[in-house]
Amino acid sequence: MNEFARRKTDYDAIIVGAGPAGSTAAILLAQAGWSVAVIEKSTFPRRKVCGECIAATNLSLLDRLGIGLQFDDLAGPELRSVGLFAGAAMLIADLPPFAERPHAWGRALGREHLDTLLLQRAAACGADVWQPWAVKHVARSEALLKTCCVVNPATGATATLSAPVLIAAHGSWDPDPFSEKHRQRPHRNADLFAFKGTYRDARLATGVLPVLAFPGGYGGMVLGDHGQLTLAFCMRRDTLQACRHRYAGMSAALAAQAHVALHCAGVRRALTGALLTAPWLTAGPVRPGIRSPWRFDGVFAIGNAAGEAHPILGEGISMAIQSAWMLCELLVPQRADLVAGRAGADIGRRYTARWRRSFTVRIRVAAWFAHATMRPRTTAALVALLRRWPGLLTMSARLGAKVHRAVKLDGGSPLAAGCPRSR
Numbered sequence: 001m002n003e004f005a006r007r008k009t010d011y012d013a014i015i016v017g018a019g020p021a022g023s024t025a026a027i028l029l030a031q032a033g034w035s036v037a038v039i040e041k042s043t044f045p046r047r048k049v050c051g052e053c054i055a056a057t058n059l060s061l062l063d064r065l066g067i068g069l070q071f072d073d074l075a076g077p078e079l080r081s082v083g084l085f086a087g088a089a090m091l092i093a094d095l096p097p098f099a100e101r102p103h104a105w106g107r108a109l110g111r112e113h114l115d116t117l118l119l120q121r122a123a124a125c126g127a128d129v130w131q132p133w134a135v136k137h138v139a140r141s142e143a144l145l146k147t148c149c150v151v152n153p154a155t156g157a158t159a160t161l162s163a164p165v166l167i168a169a170h171g172s173w174d175p176d177p178f179s180e181k182h183r184q185r186p187h188r189n190a191d192l193f194a195f196k197g198t199y200r201d202a203r204l205a206t207g208v209l210p211v212l213a214f215p216g217g218y219g220g221m222v223l224g225d226h227g228q229l230t231l232a233f234c235m236r237r238d239t240l241q242a243c244r245h246r247y248a249g250m251s252a253a254l255a256a257q258a259h260v261a262l263h264c265a266g267v268r269r270a271l272t273g274a275l276l277t278a279p280w281l282t283a284g285p286v287r288p289g290i291r292s293p294w295r296f297d298g299v300f301a302i303g304n305a306a307g308e309a310h311p312i313l314g315e316g317i318s319m320a321i322q323s324a325w326m327l328c329e330l331l332v333p334q335r336a337d338l339v340a341g342r343a344g345a346d347i348g349r350r351y352t353a354r355w356r357r358s359f360t361v362r363i364r365v366a367a368w369f370a371h372a373t374m375r376p377r378t379t380a381a382l383v384a385l386l387r388r389w390p391g392l393l394t395m396s397a398r399l400g401a402k403v404h405r406a407v408k409l410d411g412g413s414p415l416a417a418g419c420p421r422s423r
C-alpha cells in the first residue's frame with residue numbers, strides 16, 4: 001500500500017500553501033466544519049525572507065484564530081515609533097496606536113514561529129495537512145470538482161486531490177501551479193531581490209521600526225523574538241549587480257548588506273558588534289502588484305497570490321490574514337451552494353470587489369513610497385521634509401493602513417468566535 005492510499009483525497013476546500021494566508025483560511029474553514037486540505041511544500045519550522053512585523057490590526061485576529069497567547073509569549077517588544085534612516089539621517093516619529101485594546105501596537109515574530117503556530121492550529125482545528133507536499137498542477141476547468149495533482153518531494157509519491165473550492169495561497173515567489181504556462185519572465189533591471197539577516201547583540205532602540213532608504217532599494221529593521229534584530233531589504237537587480245562588482249568575492253547577500261550599511265548610518269550603528277545568528281536568506285524577483293483575487297469559478301486567491309504591496313510598509317502579513325478572513329466570511333455561509341456548484345462566480349465577484357476596496361490604496365501608497373526611497377534625489381527631499389514635519393511619518397503610517405483593518409470583528413461575522421483570550 002503506498003503512503004497516501006489510506007488518506008482522504010476529497011474535500012470541501014483545498015488550500016495551496018501554508019503561509020499566514022493559507023493557514024488562516026484553513027483554521028477558519030475547519031472551525032466552520034468544512035473538510036479542508038492544506039498543502040505545503042516546505043517542512044516547518046522554516047525561516048523566510050520577511051521583516052516579520054505584524055501590525056497591531058492583526059493581533060485580535062490571531063486571538064480569534066487561537067494563537068494569540070503563544071504570540072504574546074514569543075513576539076518582540078511593542079513597536080511604538082517609526083523612523084526613516086537614510087544617509088546620515090535617523091528620523092523618528094510616533095507610530096499611531098490602533099484603537100483596539102489591548103492591541104494598540106504591532107510586534108515582530110520570526111516566520112519560523114508564526115507560520116508554525118498557525119499551521120499547527122489549523123491541524124488542531126481538523127484541517128488535513130499535506131506536508132511536505134507540493135501542488136504541481138491544478139486542472140483548470142469549470143467543472144464542479146477541481147483537481148490538484150500533488151507530489152511529495154521527499155519520496156516522489158503522487159496523489160490527486162479534489163474539492164469544489166480551491167484556494168491559491170502559494171505566495172508570489174514560487175511558480176504558480178494555477179497557471180498553465182510556467183513562463184520564464186524576462187529579466188528587468190527594476191526586478192527586486194529580497195534579503196534577510198538576523199543578528200544578536202544589535203543596537204537598535206526598543207520599539208523603533210525604521211524604514212531604510214538607500215540608492216536602488218529600501219528595507220527595514222526591527223527587534224523581534226529572543227532579542228534578535230531582523231534586517232530585511234529589497235534591492236533592484238541592476239544595483240545588486242553593481243554591488244557584486246564593487247564587492248567582488250563577497251556573496252550576493254554580503255555585498256548587498258555592505259551597500260545598505262554604506263548608505264545608512266543607522267544600519268552601521270545597529271550592526272556594530274552584532275553577530276549573525278543564521279545564514280542570510282534571499283528571495284526574488286519580487287514583483288509587487290495586483291494579481292487576481294478570483295481565478296475562475298470556485299477558485300480564489302488570498303495573500304500574495306492575490307496581490308502584493310511593496311514590503312516597505314510591512315503590510316504583507318496583514319493582507320494575507322485579512323484577505324483570507326474576508327474570503328472565508330463569504331464562503332462559509334454558502335457551503336451547500338458551493339458544494340452543489342452554485343455561488344462560485346457570485347462569491348468571486350463580491351470577493352474581488354471587497355479585496356480591491358480594501359487593499360488597492362495601500363498597494364499604491366507602498367509603491368509610491370518604495371520608488372521615492374530608492375532614488376537619492378527624492379530621498380533627500382523626503383528627509384528635508386520630515387526634518388521639518390516629523391509628523392508626516394506618523395501620517396504615512398496611517399495612510400499605509402497601520403490603524404485600519406479590512407475586516408470587522410463584530411457579532412455579524414459568519415465565522416466562528418474562535419478562542420477566548422484566556423489561558
Ligand SMILES: Cc1cc2nc3c(=O)[nH]c(=O)nc-3n(C[C@H](O)[C@H](O)[C@H](O)COP(=O)(O)OP(=O)(O)OC[C@H]3O[C@@H](n4cnc5c(N)ncnc54)[C@H](O)[C@@H]3O)c2cc1C
Binds near residue numbers: 313320
Ligand atoms: C524583504 C521583505 C520584508 C517583508 N517584511 C514584512 C513585514 O515586516 N511585515 C509584513 O506584514 N510583511 C512583510 N513582508 C511581506 C510578507 O512576507 C508576505 O506578504 C507574506 O509572507 C505573504 O503571505 P502568504 O501567506 O500570502 O504567502 P507566503 O508567506 O509566501 O506563503 C506561501 C506558502 O506557500 C508554499 N507554496 C508555494 N508554492 C507551493 C506549491 N506549489 N505547493 C505547496 N506549497 C506551496 C510556500 O512554501 C509558502 O510556505 C515582507 C516581504 C519582503 C520580501
